[in-house]
Amino acid sequence: MSNESSKITNQHTVWHEPTVFRQDREKLNKHKSVILWFTGLSAAGKSTLAHALEDYLHKQDIRTFVLDGDNIRRGLCKDLGFSDADREENIRRIGEVSKLLLDAGVFVMTAFISPFRKDRQIARELVAPGDFIEIYCKAPLETCEERDPKGLYKKARAGEIPEFTGISSPYEEPENPELVIDTGTKTVDDCVSEIIDYLKQQQIFT
Numbered sequence: 001m002s003n004e005s006s007k008i009t010n011q012h013t014v015w016h017e018p019t020v021f022r023q024d025r026e027k028l029n030k031h032k033s034v035i036l037w038f039t040g041l042s043a044a045g046k047s048t049l050a051h052a053l054e055d056y057l058h059k060q061d062i063r064t065f066v067l068d069g070d071n072i073r074r075g076l077c078k079d080l081g082f083s084d085a086d087r088e089e090n091i092r093r094i095g096e097v098s099k100l101l102l103d104a105g106v107f108v109m110t111a112f113i114s115p116f117r118k119d120r121q122i123a124r125e126l127v128a129p130g131d132f133i134e135i136y137c138k139a140p141l142e143t144c145e146e147r148d149p150k151g152l153y154k155k156a157r158a159g160e161i162p163e164f165t166g167i168s169s170p171y172e173e174p175e176n177p178e179l180v181i182d183t184g185t186k187t188v189d190d191c192v193s194e195i196i197d198y199l200k201q202q203q204i205f206t
Contacts, residue, residue: 025105029063032204035098035127036109036195039120039174040137041166042152043144045183045191046111049137052188053195057107062205065101067094069112082163088119095123102131115171130202134177135195139184141166 026032036053038046047068054064073080077093080086091114101108114120124132144166145153156164163169174180179198181191199205 022103033105035132038111039114041144043147044137044139050109050111063106067110091119099126115165117172135179136174136177137183143184
């Protein structure tokens with residue numbers, strides 16, 4: 001849909017006020033909701049860490065949901081490629097979905113490269129301060145290439161994958177993330193512990 005068509009459609013929509021709100025769902029769940037936005041290079045450990053954290057939280061009776069980059073591109077964003085414009089739209093959609101899940105009262109974990117600062121900022125600004133926690137999974141490019149579980153770096157180096165982040169397309173490191181996790185050298189358990197400690201400090205998780 002073109003921008004002009006979207007504007008016309010939006011002119012004819014009216015916000016329907018709900019009768020059950022986020023705070024009602026949080027009260028029912030007995031915990032707060034939050035967006036944990038994992039960003040970093042491919043093979044930096046975003047999905048691994050997000051799911052390990054979800055496993056821990058689930059055992060604590062916390063309602064959770066992980067939005068994984070590859071999985072989302074098989075459904076919600078299967079019409080998008082990897083141009084800068086498509087990457088921007090991909091993250092915009094994820095930001096909106098994350099906001100819906102936040103209102104549903106759950107811990108939302110997003111595991112996306114999300115390479116551009118401006119796109120991550122747009123996602124952050126969709127919600128109130130404190131609701132968006134940016135977690136930079138920091139691992140050197142060399143380490144990510146050594147891991148290369150999907151063989152993507154090898155293909156990118158061979159020219160088989162154009163616009164691949166870290167090789168032929170840039171990754172813009174977060175300037176002021178809430179957390180920087182050294183996923184290049186630390187164990188998954190240690191990384192999860194760092195996040196849990198932060199959530200407890202912020203009184204999001206007790």
